[in-house]
Amino acid sequence: MxxxxxxxxxxxxxxxxxxxxxxxxxxxxxxxxxxxxxxxxxxxxxxxxxxxxxxxxxxxxxxxxxxxxxxxxxxxxxxxxxxxxxxxxxxxxxxxxxxxxxxxxxxxxxxxxxxxxxxxxxxxxxxxxxxxxxxxxxxxxxxxxxxxxxxxxxxxxxxxxxGQATLDDAALHSLHDARGLVSGTPVIADGLGFSVDLRPAEGDLVGYRAKPHTGVIDLDRIGGYAPGDYWEEIRTTEGRIILDPGAFYILVSREAVHIPADHAAEMAPYLAMVGEFRVHYAGFFDPGFGSHEAGGEGSRGVLEVRCHEAPFALEHGQIVGRLIYERMSERPDQLYGSGIASNYQGQGLKLSKHFRAG
The missing domain is CATH 2.70.40.10 (Deoxyuridine triphosphatase (dUTPase))
Structure with missing residues (x-):
């Protein structure tokens, strides 16, 4: 097993x-x-x-x-x-x-x-x-x-x-052909590529940047904080933003992702050669995330981005991360977003649950 x-x-x-x-x-x-x-x-x-x-x-x-x-x-x-x-x-x-x-x-x-x-x-x-x-x-x-x-x-x-649970690229191609892991054409190379969305379907809000001097956040206080007290909105109509060294950003993937019920995934950083930034790889993706099997229609991945030594121009559609898919030993008796409290099913660009929506 x-x-x-x-x-x-x-x-x-x-x-x-x-x-x-x-x-x-x-x-x-x-x-x-x-x-x-x-x-x-x-x-x-x-x-x-x-x-x-x-x-x-x-x-x-x-x-x-x-x-x-x-x-x-x-x-x-x-x-x-x-x-x-x-x-x-x-x-x-x-x-x-x-x-x-x-x-x-x-x-x-x-x-x-x-x-x-x-x-x-x-x-x-x-x-x-x-x-x-x-x-x-x-x-x-x-x-x-x-x-x-x-x-x-x-x-x-x-x-x-x-044992060995990770899907290689051939297995990942087969799984996408059978189950449709992402919207659009998949980019598969040592995992399933994630690109950044800087041309939203509506409006010009593409992300948030953490403010440098803020109050304390009580981690038990859900929906209790005004986003504007902690975050600056990042807006563009050009499909490009400049990342500032040392700054932390919340962005969103262009792709809507599906994690089938008999698989799990983990976000991993993309190759360092793509630029002077890193996508934080916090986050397991549970079976059922964005999946039709759990009542989802695809969920986009939230990208936690930190720029390093030099300002960097990030372009719409640039590959910034990858999802590593793994086989489940058994299908779980509970799925993400199906009968359990799942804060981010069907998500788009979204801050943590501590901030008020809208």
Whole structure:
């Protein structure tokens, strides 16, 4: 049996003790192809990002890098530009043959809240080797906005897989021919290409740029913030925008995407040679995202873009990212957008759920 583990298989992992937590795992943490991870009760302000390194526990590195610790019990602010490590409530005891990969949740990425998972003995962010038995930690670096967090908040998620699940280009072509993965002609090369939409069908609003000096965002406050207090609108009728170095943008893909019920996907960055910018690859795409099987008609991908050293002219239709498709081990017993709370089904250009629409 190979592929990404589905929701019912994640429940089996919880029942077997392969997944456990100091506070019982909640049903709403289980997504079609992943498990949401929860913040614990303390955050460590550290002077630098780090990986534990082979055979070294994270606690050893915390002893070396900790500046101070913050009790999250009644809520606390994580400040923009600082790095924090937060022990998570969940821990793993992975069976041999089951590996895990973590990623930030969609709303986390749209706030430019860099969140990565680290483990004891870890030599990579967001990757957990088969057989790992130990705790999980979130490294959090707010880059555009300071945020108010509390224990139990879910900023990142973890996906489990057995064996080789990734579709090669030939398999991806076949899947598109059979199921229609994107609107229009697919660009397939080491994944399914994403291009940017800078010529909207209506109006001239093409994206948002984070303002540099804003208030705190309470991550529990849904729909409570006026977009104009935190974001500048990016408008153009030319099909081109200039990205400013160091700035963070929310843009949208030109393509409407379908994730069939028996597949999952993950956004990955495109080749660095395309320009001095990077599309943040926060976000797993769950089975059923934009899919007719889950009542969708295609959903466009929101692009979280940061420009680096030099201003860069981004053109309409330019390839900026790619989706890596994977086979599911089983069809999930729940799909994205079908009977579960899915904030971004059928989305276009959209800020995180914390901001009022319109």
């Amino acid at each position: 190979t592929g990404v583990l589905a929701s019912q298989q994640i429940r089996s992992m919880i029942a077997s003790g392969a997944l456990s937590a100091e506070v019982p795992i909640l049903p709403e943490q289980i997504q079609p192809a992943s498990l949401d991870l929860r913040l614990g009760t303390v955050a460590y302000r550290v002077r630098a990002s780090f990986l534990a390194g082979e055979d070294i526990p994270v606690t050893d590195k915390l002893a070396a890098f900790e500046m101070h610790r913050i009790d999250l019990t009644d809520g606390a602010v994580l400040e923009k530009g600082c790095v924090y490590v937060v022990p998570l409530m969940e821990r793993l005891r992975l069976p041999d043959g089951v590996q895990a990969v973590a990623n930030a949740k969609s709303s986390t990425g749209r706030l430019d809240l860099l969140t990565r998972t680290i483990t004891d003995g870890g030599t990579e962010f967001d990757r957990v080797a088969p057989g790992y038995d130990g705790p999980l930690y979130a490294e959090i670096c707010p880059r555009s906005f300071s945020v108010l967090v509390r224990p139990g908040m879910r900023l990142n998620q973890i996906r489990f897989r057995m």
